[in-house]
Amino acid sequence: MSVDKRKTIFDKLLGSDIKAELLIFFHRNPSFSGSLNDLASKINKPIEEVEKAVEDFVKLGLLNEVKHYYFDPEADKELQNLVLEDLTKEESKSTFELIKDVEKTNIEVLDKLLPDGFPPSGLILILSDPAAGKDILSIQILCTKIAVGRKGLFITLDKFPDEIRDFMLEFGFNSSVFEKENKLVFIDCYSPQVGIKSKEKYSEDPLNFPNLSILISRVLKELNSPIVVFDSLSTLLQKGGVRSSLEFLRSLTGKIKESKALCFVTLNRRAFHPAILAASEEIVDGVIEMKVEETEGKVENYIRVFKMMRRRHSSSWLPYIIDVEKGLLPKT
Missing domain, CATH: 1.10.10.10 (Winged helix-like DNA-binding domain superfamily/Winged helix DNA-binding domain)
Incomplete structure (x- = not known):
């Protein structure tokens, strides 16, 4: 096409x-x-x-x-x-850059799908069924990267930052240690939605796209090439309108690349028409898909990398389990 x-x-x-x-x-x-x-x-x-x-x-x-x-x-x-076939063809035609230094994701289930690891910068969409563990995966990625020396930024639209901190503690990650050293920063976009004054250093109404964009640019510059989690695009699409939200996503992608950051954006794939999902997929540099299937009374989780620019990846579905202490693990 x-x-x-x-x-x-x-x-x-x-x-x-x-x-x-x-x-x-x-x-x-x-x-x-x-x-x-x-x-x-x-x-x-x-x-x-x-x-x-x-x-x-x-x-x-x-x-x-x-x-x-x-x-x-x-x-x-x-x-x-028609749209999905075209996106797949475009991805298969893309050429991979020569990778000299391969940095593993250090997350076993992703290492099996991404032998070359993540690209050093870009925006990756985590497209997930409800209850498939997208929150766990995004936190797992963030904490793993911060632990090996990269700074982190968490932009939360769906939960209070303290809920995220408690979630991190369940995985043995004490965020306060890194926050004191300015190695982890939160932007609270949830408190303004529920009418509560935020206690965070950074806070903004997510529907005020210009102000949110300016704030993200400022924090990206302060942190110097951080790992970013934006949770979630679903909230923007539902509350801010599809066209405006997709334009914001396009702008965010540019800011992420300019600052040499690596950003993971979560999206509920069951909540929107496939055309909206396809439009989102076309904007980003990579897509990780997570789904839940029930067969013969058993619930199974599957993950794949549908798209990852300039990186070898497996688009075959890989079964996984969710461990409350270790996160996502390949099913053995």
């Missing part, structure tokens, strides 16, 4: 926040059938704006128009496959 054709598809799918909201609505209600008034009422938007978005969806074949609009899951799957 050409770049222009892919851009046309993305524009028709995600060209406005209303389109994104419609996609999320249909993703959660695939059997919906109703009038334009019904749709506008469901997402609480002006009917004139909804009509413009619906017209593009009809042209794509995503909606079938009679007297009512109803979602076509088969057309949706075809569009998903």
Whole structure:
């Protein structure tokens, strides 16, 4: 698929926040059938704006128009496959840089998937099912890197920083030691959301994109090439709008590369339409996927590296277990 054709598809799918909201609505209600008034009422938007978005969806074949609009899951799957197939082809064509110094991740389950380790800088998306352990993995990565000398930054949108500190302690990592030496810094974006004054040195409303962007740039400069965790993009997409959040993600990717940092951004892959996930995947440098499957009454966890620029990686699903003290481990 050409770049222009892919851009046309993305524009028709995600060209406005209303389109994104419609996609999320249909993703959660695939059997919906109703009038334009019904749709506008469901997402609480002006009917004139909804009509413009619906017209593009009809042209794509995503909606079938009679007297009512109803979602076509088969057309949706075809569009998903088209976008994902194209992303996979692009990744397979990419060339790997000559790697002289391979730095292992020091996390066994990831070392099996990334023989060359992480790139020195870039933005990596952790795309995960609920309860698959994305919080554990992101903290595991951060603590492991800080322990060997790299500084860390945790931008939390979903929990109080003290909850993260307690979580780290469960893995035997005492954050206070590193915070005193300015080797670990928190940006509290959760307290402003719940109306509580933050006790952290750095705090910002995550929906104030300009101020948050300025604060992140300042802290990145102070820490000098840190490991960063941004938890989570899901909150931005749900509260700040899809288009604005994706633009913020694109801007963050640039800031991370400029500062030679390595950032891990978490995202719940079950909460959003695949087109939104694909748009996020296209922006970032790497994608780690985590899924939960239930077969014959047993719940199994799987992980793979779907994309990692300039690094060899395995896109095959690897089973793993979650150890409350050691984190993610390969299933033996």
